[in-house]
Amino acid sequence: MRQRQFSAAGLLAACHPGPVVLVTVLAAAFAVGFGASLGSAVLITLAVLAGQLSVGWSNDWIDAGRDRVSARSDKPTVSGAVSVVTLRRCALAALMACVGLSLATGWAPGGVHLAAVASAWSYNVVLKSTVFSWLPYAVSFGLLPIFVVLASAPAASTAGWAILGTALLGIGAHVANTLPDLDDDRRTGVRGLPHRIGPAASRLLAPLVLVSATAVVVLGPERQPGAVGWLAAGIAVALAATAGLVARARPRSRMPFTLSMAVAGICVILLVVAAPEVAVQA
Secondary structure: HHHHHHHHHHHHHHHHHHHHHHHHHHHHHHHHHHHHHHHHHHHHHHHHHHHHHHHHHHHHHHOOHHHHHOOOOOHHHHOOOHHHHHHHHHHHHHHHHHHHHHHHOOOHHHHHHHHHHHHHHHHOOOHHOOOOOOOOHHHHHHHHHHHHHHHOOOOOEEEEHHHHHHHHHHHHHHHHHHHHHHHHHOOOOOOOOHHHHOOHHHHHHHHHHHHHHHHHHHOOOOOOOOOHHHHHHHHHHHHHHHHHHHHHHHHOHHHHHHHHHHHHHHHHHHHHHHHHHHHEOO
Protein backbone atom coordinates (compact mmCIF):
# COMPACT_ATOMS: atom_id res chain seq x y z
CA MET A 1 0.00 0.00 0.00
CA ARG A 2 2.80 2.37 0.90
CA GLN A 3 4.48 1.84 -2.47
CA ARG A 4 1.23 2.54 -4.34
CA GLN A 5 0.69 5.76 -2.41
CA PHE A 6 4.26 6.85 -3.12
CA SER A 7 3.84 6.05 -6.82
CA ALA A 8 0.58 7.95 -6.93
CA ALA A 9 2.32 10.97 -5.42
CA GLY A 10 5.08 10.66 -8.01
CA LEU A 11 2.56 10.43 -10.83
CA LEU A 12 0.82 13.54 -9.53
CA ALA A 13 4.10 15.46 -9.31
CA ALA A 14 5.10 14.36 -12.82
CA CYS A 15 1.99 15.87 -14.41
CA HIS A 16 3.17 19.39 -13.47
CA PRO A 17 0.15 19.96 -11.21
CA GLY A 18 0.42 23.75 -11.00
CA PRO A 19 -0.04 24.45 -14.73
CA VAL A 20 -2.54 21.56 -15.05
CA VAL A 21 -4.81 22.97 -12.34
CA LEU A 22 -4.45 26.57 -13.48
CA VAL A 23 -5.18 25.99 -17.18
CA THR A 24 -8.07 23.63 -16.38
CA VAL A 25 -9.66 26.07 -13.92
CA LEU A 26 -9.20 28.91 -16.40
CA ALA A 27 -10.92 26.92 -19.14
CA ALA A 28 -13.81 26.15 -16.80
CA ALA A 29 -14.06 29.84 -15.86
CA PHE A 30 -14.04 30.78 -19.54
CA ALA A 31 -16.87 28.33 -20.21
CA VAL A 32 -19.01 29.70 -17.38
CA GLY A 33 -18.27 33.27 -18.40
CA PHE A 34 -19.25 32.59 -22.00
CA GLY A 35 -22.57 31.09 -20.91
CA ALA A 36 -21.89 27.46 -21.76
CA SER A 37 -24.51 24.92 -20.73
CA LEU A 38 -23.64 22.63 -17.82
CA GLY A 39 -22.96 19.72 -20.16
CA SER A 40 -20.70 21.81 -22.41
CA ALA A 41 -18.84 23.30 -19.46
CA VAL A 42 -18.14 19.83 -18.05
CA LEU A 43 -16.93 18.53 -21.43
CA ILE A 44 -14.70 21.57 -21.94
CA THR A 45 -13.19 21.20 -18.48
CA LEU A 46 -12.56 17.47 -18.80
CA ALA A 47 -11.09 17.85 -22.30
CA VAL A 48 -8.65 20.51 -21.12
CA LEU A 49 -7.76 18.46 -18.01
CA ALA A 50 -7.01 15.38 -20.11
CA GLY A 51 -4.96 17.42 -22.56
CA GLN A 52 -2.94 19.07 -19.80
CA LEU A 53 -2.26 15.74 -18.11
CA SER A 54 -1.02 14.28 -21.39
CA VAL A 55 1.30 17.25 -21.93
CA GLY A 56 2.69 17.21 -18.38
CA TRP A 57 3.30 13.47 -18.26
CA SER A 58 4.83 13.41 -21.74
CA ASN A 59 7.20 16.21 -20.71
CA ASP A 60 8.69 14.23 -17.81
CA TRP A 61 8.63 11.01 -19.85
CA ILE A 62 10.54 12.55 -22.78
CA ASP A 63 12.92 14.52 -20.54
CA ALA A 64 13.70 11.62 -18.17
CA GLY A 65 17.17 11.06 -19.63
CA ARG A 66 18.09 14.73 -19.44
CA ASP A 67 16.77 14.98 -15.89
CA ARG A 68 18.95 12.06 -14.79
CA VAL A 69 22.04 13.63 -16.37
CA SER A 70 21.27 16.88 -14.53
CA ALA A 71 20.59 14.96 -11.27
CA ARG A 72 17.16 16.60 -10.95
CA SER A 73 16.16 14.95 -7.68
CA ASP A 74 12.92 16.96 -7.73
CA LYS A 75 11.80 14.96 -10.76
CA PRO A 76 9.82 11.76 -9.96
CA THR A 77 11.59 9.80 -12.70
CA VAL A 78 14.95 10.60 -11.08
CA SER A 79 13.86 9.99 -7.47
CA GLY A 80 12.25 6.70 -8.47
CA ALA A 81 8.73 7.78 -7.55
CA VAL A 82 7.42 6.78 -10.97
CA SER A 83 8.85 4.91 -13.93
CA VAL A 84 9.25 6.20 -17.47
CA VAL A 85 7.09 3.32 -18.73
CA THR A 86 4.26 4.34 -16.41
CA LEU A 87 4.51 7.96 -17.51
CA ARG A 88 4.43 7.00 -21.18
CA ARG A 89 1.34 4.84 -20.71
CA CYS A 90 -0.44 7.53 -18.68
CA ALA A 91 0.46 10.26 -21.19
CA LEU A 92 -0.90 8.25 -24.12
CA ALA A 93 -4.03 7.23 -22.21
CA ALA A 94 -4.71 10.88 -21.29
CA LEU A 95 -4.13 11.87 -24.91
CA MET A 96 -6.69 9.32 -26.14
CA ALA A 97 -9.19 10.58 -23.55
CA CYS A 98 -8.50 14.13 -24.70
CA VAL A 99 -9.30 13.22 -28.31
CA GLY A 100 -12.67 11.73 -27.38
CA LEU A 101 -13.64 14.51 -24.97
CA SER A 102 -12.54 17.27 -27.34
CA LEU A 103 -14.50 15.91 -30.30
CA ALA A 104 -17.53 15.45 -28.03
CA THR A 105 -17.71 19.27 -27.81
CA GLY A 106 -18.13 19.40 -31.61
CA TRP A 107 -15.92 18.90 -34.63
CA ALA A 108 -14.84 22.55 -34.93
CA PRO A 109 -14.05 23.27 -31.25
CA GLY A 110 -12.65 19.76 -30.83
CA GLY A 111 -10.29 20.29 -33.75
CA VAL A 112 -9.13 23.60 -32.30
CA HIS A 113 -8.39 22.06 -28.91
CA LEU A 114 -6.57 19.10 -30.40
CA ALA A 115 -4.45 21.54 -32.40
CA ALA A 116 -3.59 23.30 -29.12
CA VAL A 117 -2.62 20.01 -27.48
CA ALA A 118 -0.61 18.94 -30.54
CA SER A 119 1.22 22.26 -30.37
CA ALA A 120 2.08 21.66 -26.70
CA TRP A 121 3.33 18.15 -27.53
CA SER A 122 5.49 19.60 -30.32
CA TYR A 123 7.34 21.59 -27.66
CA ASN A 124 8.09 18.44 -25.67
CA VAL A 125 9.13 16.43 -28.71
CA VAL A 126 11.22 18.84 -30.79
CA LEU A 127 10.69 22.60 -30.50
CA LYS A 128 11.96 22.85 -26.92
CA SER A 129 15.53 22.81 -28.26
CA THR A 130 15.04 25.33 -31.04
CA VAL A 131 14.76 29.09 -31.43
CA PHE A 132 11.01 28.52 -31.88
CA SER A 133 10.55 27.17 -28.34
CA TRP A 134 8.15 30.05 -27.62
CA LEU A 135 5.83 29.19 -30.53
CA PRO A 136 3.95 26.21 -29.01
CA TYR A 137 3.15 28.30 -25.93
CA ALA A 138 1.85 31.16 -28.04
CA VAL A 139 -0.25 28.84 -30.22
CA SER A 140 -1.65 26.68 -27.41
CA PHE A 141 -2.55 29.60 -25.13
CA GLY A 142 -3.95 31.61 -28.04
CA LEU A 143 -6.18 28.73 -29.15
CA LEU A 144 -7.69 28.21 -25.68
CA PRO A 145 -10.26 31.06 -25.83
CA ILE A 146 -11.13 30.08 -29.41
CA PHE A 147 -11.86 26.52 -28.30
CA VAL A 148 -14.00 27.58 -25.35
CA VAL A 149 -15.95 30.16 -27.35
CA LEU A 150 -16.67 27.69 -30.15
CA ALA A 151 -17.74 25.00 -27.68
CA SER A 152 -19.86 27.42 -25.64
CA ALA A 153 -21.39 29.58 -28.37
CA PRO A 154 -20.87 28.05 -31.83
CA ALA A 155 -22.30 31.09 -33.61
CA ALA A 156 -19.78 33.47 -32.00
CA SER A 157 -16.18 34.27 -32.89
CA THR A 158 -13.31 35.21 -30.60
CA ALA A 159 -12.07 38.80 -30.37
CA GLY A 160 -8.58 39.20 -31.80
CA TRP A 161 -7.30 41.10 -28.76
CA ALA A 162 -8.26 38.17 -26.51
CA ILE A 163 -6.30 35.74 -28.70
CA LEU A 164 -3.27 38.05 -28.74
CA GLY A 165 -3.43 38.58 -24.98
CA THR A 166 -3.51 34.87 -24.14
CA ALA A 167 -0.76 34.13 -26.70
CA LEU A 168 1.48 36.70 -25.03
CA LEU A 169 0.70 35.13 -21.66
CA GLY A 170 1.93 31.81 -23.00
CA ILE A 171 5.21 33.30 -24.20
CA GLY A 172 5.80 35.04 -20.88
CA ALA A 173 5.06 31.83 -18.96
CA HIS A 174 7.51 29.90 -21.17
CA VAL A 175 10.39 32.31 -20.57
CA ALA A 176 9.72 32.54 -16.82
CA ASN A 177 9.45 28.75 -16.48
CA THR A 178 12.74 28.18 -18.31
CA LEU A 179 14.86 30.61 -16.26
CA PRO A 180 15.68 28.31 -13.28
CA ASP A 181 16.83 25.49 -15.57
CA LEU A 182 18.98 27.39 -18.10
CA ASP A 183 22.30 25.91 -16.92
CA ASP A 184 20.98 22.34 -16.63
CA ASP A 185 19.32 22.60 -20.02
CA ARG A 186 22.51 23.79 -21.71
CA ARG A 187 24.42 20.80 -20.32
CA THR A 188 21.89 18.43 -21.88
CA GLY A 189 21.74 20.16 -25.28
CA VAL A 190 18.52 22.15 -24.87
CA ARG A 191 18.80 25.51 -26.61
CA GLY A 192 15.43 27.21 -26.80
CA LEU A 193 14.91 30.94 -27.24
CA PRO A 194 15.68 31.86 -23.58
CA HIS A 195 18.96 29.90 -23.76
CA ARG A 196 19.98 31.65 -26.97
CA ILE A 197 19.32 35.19 -25.74
CA GLY A 198 20.84 34.48 -22.33
CA PRO A 199 19.67 34.81 -18.73
CA ALA A 200 19.93 38.62 -18.50
CA ALA A 201 17.77 39.21 -21.57
CA SER A 202 15.33 36.48 -20.51
CA ARG A 203 14.86 38.05 -17.08
CA LEU A 204 13.90 41.27 -18.85
CA LEU A 205 11.80 39.61 -21.56
CA ALA A 206 9.52 37.59 -19.26
CA PRO A 207 8.02 40.51 -17.30
CA LEU A 208 7.87 42.71 -20.40
CA VAL A 209 5.82 40.13 -22.29
CA LEU A 210 3.53 39.58 -19.30
CA VAL A 211 2.97 43.31 -18.89
CA SER A 212 2.22 43.53 -22.62
CA ALA A 213 -0.33 40.74 -22.27
CA THR A 214 -2.01 42.59 -19.41
CA ALA A 215 -2.09 45.81 -21.44
CA VAL A 216 -3.71 44.02 -24.39
CA VAL A 217 -6.39 42.51 -22.16
CA VAL A 218 -7.15 45.76 -20.32
CA LEU A 219 -6.88 48.10 -23.30
CA GLY A 220 -8.31 45.93 -26.07
CA PRO A 221 -10.18 47.76 -28.85
CA GLU A 222 -13.42 49.34 -27.63
CA ARG A 223 -12.79 48.09 -24.08
CA GLN A 224 -13.85 50.02 -21.02
CA PRO A 225 -11.95 48.36 -18.14
CA GLY A 226 -13.13 50.68 -15.37
CA ALA A 227 -11.63 50.95 -11.87
CA VAL A 228 -11.55 47.19 -11.29
CA GLY A 229 -9.74 46.62 -14.57
CA TRP A 230 -7.12 49.23 -13.79
CA LEU A 231 -6.62 47.83 -10.28
CA ALA A 232 -6.17 44.30 -11.64
CA ALA A 233 -3.76 45.64 -14.25
CA GLY A 234 -1.73 47.37 -11.56
CA ILE A 235 -1.50 44.17 -9.52
CA ALA A 236 -0.49 42.21 -12.62
CA VAL A 237 2.24 44.72 -13.46
CA ALA A 238 3.54 44.57 -9.88
CA LEU A 239 3.61 40.76 -9.97
CA ALA A 240 5.41 40.75 -13.33
CA ALA A 241 7.98 43.26 -12.04
CA THR A 242 8.49 41.14 -8.92
CA ALA A 243 9.00 38.06 -11.10
CA GLY A 244 11.76 39.89 -12.95
CA LEU A 245 13.45 40.99 -9.73
CA VAL A 246 13.27 37.53 -8.14
CA ALA A 247 14.66 35.91 -11.29
CA ARG A 248 17.60 38.31 -11.16
CA ALA A 249 18.29 37.81 -7.44
CA ARG A 250 17.62 34.05 -7.32
CA PRO A 251 18.33 32.58 -10.79
CA ARG A 252 17.22 29.04 -9.89
CA SER A 253 14.04 30.01 -8.06
CA ARG A 254 10.70 28.83 -9.46
CA MET A 255 8.92 31.78 -7.90
CA PRO A 256 9.02 33.78 -11.19
CA PHE A 257 6.96 31.06 -12.87
CA THR A 258 4.48 31.04 -9.97
CA LEU A 259 4.16 34.82 -10.23
CA SER A 260 3.74 34.51 -13.99
CA MET A 261 0.88 32.08 -13.50
CA ALA A 262 -0.68 34.57 -11.08
CA VAL A 263 -0.50 37.23 -13.79
CA ALA A 264 -2.12 34.76 -16.18
CA GLY A 265 -4.87 34.16 -13.64
CA ILE A 266 -5.55 37.90 -13.31
CA CYS A 267 -5.71 38.32 -17.07
CA VAL A 268 -8.10 35.42 -17.49
CA ILE A 269 -10.34 36.78 -14.72
CA LEU A 270 -10.45 40.04 -16.68
CA LEU A 271 -11.27 38.04 -19.82
CA VAL A 272 -14.05 36.15 -18.06
CA VAL A 273 -15.52 39.42 -16.76
CA ALA A 274 -15.36 40.75 -20.32
CA ALA A 275 -16.88 37.58 -21.79
CA PRO A 276 -19.52 39.44 -23.85
CA GLU A 277 -16.67 41.32 -25.56
CA VAL A 278 -14.46 38.24 -26.01
CA ALA A 279 -17.21 36.21 -27.66
CA VAL A 280 -18.22 38.35 -30.63
CA GLN A 281 -21.67 37.44 -31.88
CA ALA A 282 -21.98 37.01 -35.64
